[in-house]
Amino acid sequence: MNSSQTCDIAVIGLGAVGSAALYQLAKRGMKAIGIDRFAPPHDQGSTHGETRITRQAIGEGEVYVPFALRSHEIWKELEAETGERLLTQNGCLIIDTVGSVSHGAVRAAFLAQTRKAAEIYGIPHEMLDAAEIRRRYPQFTPREDEVGYFEPGGGYLNPERCVAAQLERARALGARTQLGTRVLSVSPDGDGVRIVTDQGELLAAQAIVSAGSWAPYLLGDPFKKLLAPSRQVMHWFEVEPDFAQDWENSPVFIWRHGPSPNDFFYGFPALSGSNAVKTAGEQYDVFTHPDEVERTVTADESAAMRREHLSGRVQGLQGKAIRAITCLYTVTPDSNFLIDRHPESERILVVSPCSGHGFKHSAAIGEVAAQCVVDGRSAIDISAFTLSRFES
Numbered sequence: 001m002n003s004s005q006t007c008d009i010a011v012i013g014l015g016a017v018g019s020a021a022l023y024q025l026a027k028r029g030m031k032a033i034g035i036d037r038f039a040p041p042h043d044q045g046s047t048h049g050e051t052r053i054t055r056q057a058i059g060e061g062e063v064y065v066p067f068a069l070r071s072h073e074i075w076k077e078l079e080a081e082t083g084e085r086l087l088t089q090n091g092c093l094i095i096d097t098v099g100s101v102s103h104g105a106v107r108a109a110f111l112a113q114t115r116k117a118a119e120i121y122g123i124p125h126e127m128l129d130a131a132e133i134r135r136r137y138p139q140f141t142p143r144e145d146e147v148g149y150f151e152p153g154g155g156y157l158n159p160e161r162c163v164a165a166q167l168e169r170a171r172a173l174g175a176r177t178q179l180g181t182r183v184l185s186v187s188p189d190g191d192g193v194r195i196v197t198d199q200g201e202l203l204a205a206q207a208i209v210s211a212g213s214w215a216p217y218l219l220g221d222p223f224k225k226l227l228a229p230s231r232q233v234m235h236w237f238e239v240e241p242d243f244a245q246d247w248e249n250s251p252v253f254i255w256r257h258g259p260s261p262n263d264f265f266y267g268f269p270a271l272s273g274s275n276a277v278k279t280a281g282e283q284y285d286v287f288t289h290p291d292e293v294e295r296t297v298t299a300d301e302s303a304a305m306r307r308e309h310l311s312g313r314v315q316g317l318q319g320k321a322i323r324a325i326t327c328l329y330t331v332t333p334d335s336n337f338l339i340d341r342h343p344e345s346e347r348i349l350v351v352s353p354c355s356g357h358g359f360k361h362s363a364a365i366g367e368v369a370a371q372c373v374v375d376g377r378s379a380i381d382i383s384a385f386t387l388s389r390f391e392s
Helices: 016-027 062-082 110-121 130-136 159-172 212-219 241-248 299-310 359-375
Strands: 005-012 032-035 052-054 092-097 126-128 146-151 155-157 176-178 183-189 192-197 200-209 228-239 252-256 264-267 276-281 317-331 338-342 345-352
Touching: 005 016, 005 192, 016 032, 016 159, 016 359, 032 159, 032 200, 052 062, 052 359, 062 110, 062 159, 062 359, 092 110, 110 146, 126 130, 130 146, 159 176, 159 359, 183 200, 183 212, 183 345, 192 345, 200 212, 200 359, 212 228, 212 317, 212 345, 228 241, 228 299, 264 299, 276 299, 276 317, 299 317, 338 359, 345 359
Parallel strands: 005 032, 005 200, 032 176, 092 252, 200 345
Antiparallel strands: 052 155, 092 146, 126 146, 183 192, 192 200, 228 276, 228 317, 252 264, 264 276, 338 345
């Protein structure tokens, strides 16, 4: 890259949202370039690990449902274009205590909000008592005071394939990518945006910053105060032979079992040929720098996953994890997305949707980002995700 390069739109960060935005820009014939410090799909950010849950009724708020529904349409369009298998709709089961409450902003009244969103948008679902959950899915052992929401249209996405498919389509449609390139600064420059990298400079008419956990350090204040990267861990446990069929036919699942945001875990079926179940909890207590995160997962961490979440709730899994990896969440103070113009430049769109629940929406958010920079408006209402909500 050299300082003479120009483009209509630069996309900085090519993970879930960046790859989607580049694809959507290329579909619209824009002269676009995507920049990433690694070579997506990769395992250094938030978009890896074989599977990510998708659901249509969103317990984090009904405002997210249009993103989820549109994303499902885009994934299916991509599957038709590429022949790739990206979306598996094997159902999603959410288990929670009757009348549960949450201390904190993360997923307050999660099951009730999910059911409300389903009813508003006419999303097919069932409510199951504990006995029915145990009958259908012997691998789960809920207490009598726990209930389930089952959504047949939920399931999982393959994040690596989703990113790769969108980048491949973007390039085929004329977009360029600059990989292995670290962006040092993004700043207004006359009627455009100047992007300084360790490979040279680029002038763009507009820029989309979708750099995940690196965004706060790249953008500075106020984003450095609002976007907090946190280390998360995913574990794989081998399936016991007697439960092989149950886990292969399992829906994805989400289980809230206490009032703390950390009293939460989720998991997936045993993928074909794997004989292992991926499961993970979440933590929102410790934040880190993405360049300094501890990538090694200890045996004690996997043992804690089993002790604090799996024990007494799921069965048919061996005692020790056979694999564990880390990923990064970038969390806002209210755990909601941030999609807005930079306060110093209308030509810089900051897109930080994650807070741990962004991948299922990423295809539509990429489309929204492309609409914002090309048309000046988006088909999906994003007024709930502005920077101004944090001013007080």
